[in-house]
Amino acid sequence: MRLITFLDLEYPVLLKEIHNPPPLVYARGGLEPRDTLAVAMVGSRRATEDGCLLARRLARGLAERGFTIVSGLAVGIDGACHQGALQAEGGRTLGVLGNGLALGPPAANRMLGDEVVRRGAVLSEFPMRMPASRGSFPRRNRIISGMTLGTVVIQAPEKSGALITARYAREQGREVFAVPGRPTDVLSAGCNQLIRDGAHMATSADDVINVLEDLVARWRSRSEIAVPHPLPKPAPEPKAVPTPPPQQVRQEFSLPSPPPADSLEGRILALASEPVHVDDLARTLALSPPQLAVHLLQLEMARRIQRLPGGRYVVA
Numbered sequence: 001m002r003l004i005t006f007l008d009l010e011y012p013v014l015l016k017e018i019h020n021p022p023p024l025v026y027a028r029g030g031l032e033p034r035d036t037l038a039v040a041m042v043g044s045r046r047a048t049e050d051g052c053l054l055a056r057r058l059a060r061g062l063a064e065r066g067f068t069i070v071s072g073l074a075v076g077i078d079g080a081c082h083q084g085a086l087q088a089e090g091g092r093t094l095g096v097l098g099n100g101l102a103l104g105p106p107a108a109n110r111m112l113g114d115e116v117v118r119r120g121a122v123l124s125e126f127p128m129r130m131p132a133s134r135g136s137f138p139r140r141n142r143i144i145s146g147m148t149l150g151t152v153v154i155q156a157p158e159k160s161g162a163l164i165t166a167r168y169a170r171e172q173g174r175e176v177f178a179v180p181g182r183p184t185d186v187l188s189a190g191c192n193q194l195i196r197d198g199a200h201m202a203t204s205a206d207d208v209i210n211v212l213e214d215l216v217a218r219w220r221s222r223s224e225i226a227v228p229h230p231l232p233k234p235a236p237e238p239k240a241v242p243t244p245p246p247q248q249v250r251q252e253f254s255l256p257s258p259p260p261a262d263s264l265e266g267r268i269l270a271l272a273s274e275p276v277h278v279d280d281l282a283r284t285l286a287l288s289p290p291q292l293a294v295h296l297l298q299l300e301m302a303r304r305i306q307r308l309p310g311g312r313y314v315v316a
Contacts (some may be wrong), residue, residue, distance in 0.1 A: 001101055001128070002027050009051045014038070018146040018172045022125035025143075026101045029121030035094065036219055038068040039208060040169070042162040043077025044187055051187065054179065058152065059084025059203025063091030068093040068150035069121065069149050070094045072140060073105040073113055077154050077162075082109075082116055087301055094147075096138035097124040099132040107311050111278065111293030141165040142172075142234055148213050150175030152202055156190035163190045166199070177202040253297035264295055265304075268313075272305055275314040 004010050005024045010031050015021050039062055043055060059069045059081040069085035071078040073095035085093035097105060100224055101124050105113040109138040125143065126136060135262040141164050145151050151169040153176070166176045176199040181188020195201050200211050201282045259265035264285070271281055282292045296313060299305040 001026060003027075004031070012036075014149070015143065018142065019140070021146065022143065025123050025125050026128065027121050027123050028101055029117040031094075032092070033123055035068045035147075036068070036094065037066055037216060038070050038139075038148040040053035040070045040148040040151040040165065041077070041154065041166045041211075042141075042144065042151065043081075043156055044069055044160060044162065045074050045076040045078075047080070047155045048185070048187065049074040051077060055080035055154045056084035057155070058179075058202070058208075059093075060091070061085045062208060063088035063093070063210060065205060067209075068092040068094060070096065070144055072096055072098070072144060073109050073116065073122065073139075075106055075108050079109050079112055079181075080210075081154075081296075082112055083301070085117055086115055086297070092120045094120045095122045096140050096144050096147075097122060098126070098129040098136040100124060100126045100130040102128040103131060108307070110294060110311070111289060114289070114293050115297055125208060128227055132259040136154040137161055138164050142168045143175060145169035145173055148174065149212050149219075150177060150208065151177070152177040152208060153189045153191055153194060153199075154179045155181070157186055158189045158193065160190050163194070167195055175200065175215070177208055177211070197247065217266070247291060265299060269294060269301060269315055272313045272315050275308055275312045278311045278313065281313065 002025055004027050006016065006021065010030065013036050014185060033050065041055065041059055043051065054076045061084040063069055069081055071081045072081065085091040088307040093116050095105065101122065106108055112219060116122055141161060147206050151166050151174060153166050154161045169176050175246045176194060178191040178194040178199045179202055180195055181191055185193065200207065202208050262272065267285060268281065271284060282289055285292065296305065300307060303316050305313050307313055
C-alpha cells in the first residue's frame with residue numbers, strides 16, 4: 001500500500017479535471033497510462049443473476065477493446081463487472097472503496113479484491129482504517145465517475161448509489177450510459193429513468209465504444225498522455241456454413257470433462273458439494289487465501305462453482 005498525491009505522475013489524469021479531486025489517494029496495485037481509457041460500471045447490490053451475467057459480458061467486451069473497468073468492489077453488479085474485466089485477456093480493472101484500504105472490500109469480495117490488485121489497483125481517499133459511513137459512498141462515487149470517460153449503469157432502482165455516480169458523471173461532463181429493462185422491473189426503474197433523461201442506451205460494448213470514439217481520439221492527441229494504440233475492431237463474423245442433413249451430422253464436440261477428483265480443483269468441488277465458507281476451504285486444503293482465490297476464480301469463470309452471499313461457495 002502506498003500514497004499517491006495530486007502532484008505525482010501516477011495520479012489519474014482524468015480525476016485531476018473534476019472540480020473537487022481528492023488531494024491524495026491510497027493505493028494497492030499499480031496505475032498505468034492506459035488506465036486513462038477507463039469506463040465506470042456500477043449497479044445494484046441486489047442484482048439478479050441475469051443482470052450480473054450481462055454486467056460480466058459488457059465489462060469483458062470493453063476490457064477486450066482496451067478499456068480499464070472501474071467500479072466499487074461491492075457485491076452484485078460491481079463485483080460482476082470486475083470479474084468480466086478479469087476474464088478478458090490482458091484486461092485491467094480498478095476498484096474504489098468507501099472505506100480505508102486496510103479494511104478492504106466486503107468479505108464476500110475479499111479474494112476478488114486481491115485479483116483486482118494483481119490486474120490493476122484498489123484505491124481509496126480515506127485513511128487506512130477508516131470505516132465506511134453513509135457519507136463516504138457518495139465521495140467514493142465521484143472518484144469512480146471522475147477517473148473515467150463515461151459511466152455505465154446496470155440494474156439500478158429509483159433510489160440507488162449507482163444513480164449518484166451517474167449524476168456525478170453528468171456534472172463532470174462525462175458520458176452516461178444505462179442498460180434498459182422492463183417497465184415493471186423495480187431494479188430497472190433507475191436505468192429507464194436515466195435513458196428518458198438523455199443517457200445513452202447500452203446493450204453491448206459497441207454501444208459504449210461508438211459514443212466514446214471521439215473522446216478516445218482526443219486523449220490520444222494530447223502528447224503528454226501515453227495512451228495505447230487504437231481500439232482493435234472485433235473480428236468479422238465467420239461465414240455461415242450450411243448444415244448437413246441430420247443423418248450426416250457427426251458428434252464432434254463435447255463438454256469439457258470435470259477436473260480429476262484428486263486434483264486441487266476436484267477437491268474444491270468435492271468440498272463444495274454443499275455450501276462451504278471460504279475460510280473452511282482454505283483451512284482444509286492448507287492454502288493461503290490468495291492461493292485459494294486463484295482456483296476459486298477459475299472455477300467460477302468456468303461455471304463449475306457458484307459464489308453465495310457471506311463468502312460461501314457451492315457447486316454450480
